[in-house]
Amino acid sequence: MDEGPAAEQAPHRVKRVSMADVARLAGVSSQTVSRVSNGHAGVVPDTREQVLEAMRELGYRPNSAARALKRGEFRTIGVVLFTLSTTGNVRTLEAIASSAAEEGYAITLLPVAAPTHDEVRGAFTRLGELAVDAFIVIMEVHLLDAATVALPPGVQVAVADSNAGDRYSVVDTDQAGGAGTAVRHLLDLGHRTVWHLAGPEESFAAQRRADTWRAALTDAGRPVPPMIRGDWSADSGYRAGLRLAEEPGCTAVFAANDQMALGLLSALHEKGRAVPEEVSVVGFDDIPEAGSFLPPLTTVHQDFAEVGRRLVQGVLRQLRTESAEPGTTLVPTRLVERASTAPPPAPRQRSGKAV
Known part of the structure; x- marks a missing residue:
């Protein structure tokens, strides 16, 4: 009997291969298949290979959720x-x-669309519905207000780049140490003061770098120039550079990140201010391209790999001990000296007097 096109288009349901199917084909118990599937030791190598071959032949995939x-x-x-x-x-x-991955864990990424409490609340609500054992937050602390964000119960937390050390386990770069090194480097070269191109106002990292810049100049008895605010982008650095190029007393600039320093270098070059002969520039991050800037950029190196490793180790330690102690772990920075910094230009002479 002809059942027509509808029968031809009926979906064909593939039967899911079970652990029992693998056990029958391999000639072993379901318990042995389970041990092989879970990576347990104690299975004879030949038997393990026999089970794996049966899995491959049948197309068996362990049910990770179960x-x-x-x-x-x-x-x-x-x-x-x-x-x-x-x-x-x-x-x-x-x-x-x-x-x-080195610890045998996967990650589930949950980006927040906008830096608002509603978006953050929604993100944490979604996290509570996902199959995760712990989570790491890369976000400013003002978005982690305990009064508005309900953390999923029983899920451990570690936070990156934040001043939330009294409430969470935090891992961060030594922002203050890096910024202080940058400012002292420029002062030690002989610059009278250092201008600062800061990051966005809501950023904790930008705040710490700016506060340290101001304190370092004050402690050294040097004048504190007006701070210029950027947004981490090269475009904002370029706009700041156009302004700083018109400041005759500006011989040294500490930029809060390398991208802004890149824009700054471009603007100074466009305005005929030579780097480092007239203006020295220091960045922060040591991005892979920093050594290829023109000139190569002196910058503060952040060890992002170590920050990431410690964040993972921190949440895994919490999982294994089922407890978390608030506090901040700082990862050291170091200054990488390249060709964008030098002593300030000698004062010009006019009628036998320095100008």
């Missing part, structure tokens, strides 16, 4: 972050993924 429920863990770390547009976030995320 195993997770049985073990009480998902071996997955959630990562919440606001933006992937900054070098620091991207490199920290890369390090988190690599470190988690």
Whole structure:
């Protein structure tokens, strides 16, 4: 009997291969298949290979969700972050993924569309519905207000780049140490003072770098020039550079990140201010391209890989001990000296007097 086109288009349901199917084909018990599937030791190598061959032949895929429920863990770390547009976030995320993989964990990325409490609340609500054992937050602390964000119960937390050390386990670069090194480097070269191109006002990292810049100049008894605010982008650095190029007393600038320093260098070059002969520039981050700037950029190196590794180790330690102690772990920085810094230009002479 002809059943027509409808019968031809009926979906063909493929039967899911079970652990029992693998056991029958391999000639072993289901318990042995389970041990091989979960990576347990104690299975004879020949038997293990026999089971694996049966899995390959049947196309068997272990049910990871069922195993997770049985073990009480998902071996997955959630990562919440606001933006992937900054070098620091991207490199920290890369390090988190690599470190988690080394520990046998996957990551689930949950970006927040906008830096608002509503968006953050929604992100944490979604995290609570996902199969994650812990999560890492790469976000400013003002968005982690305990009064408005409900953290999923029983899920451990570690925070990157924040001043939330009294409430969470925090891992951060030594922002103050790096900024202080940058300012002292320029003062030690003989510059009378150092101008600062700061990051956005809502950023904790930008705040710490700006506060340290101001304190270093004050402690050295040097004048504190007006701070110029950028937004981490090269475009904002370029706009700041056009302004600073018109400041005759500006011989040294500390930029809060390398991207802004790049824009700054471009504007100074466009305005005929030679770097480092007339103006010295120091950045912060040591992005891979910093050595290829023109001139190569002196900058503060951040060890993003170490920050990511410590964040993963921190949440795993919390999982294993089932407790978390608030506090901040600082990862050291170091200054990388290149060709964008030098002593200030000698004062011009006019009628036998310095100008």
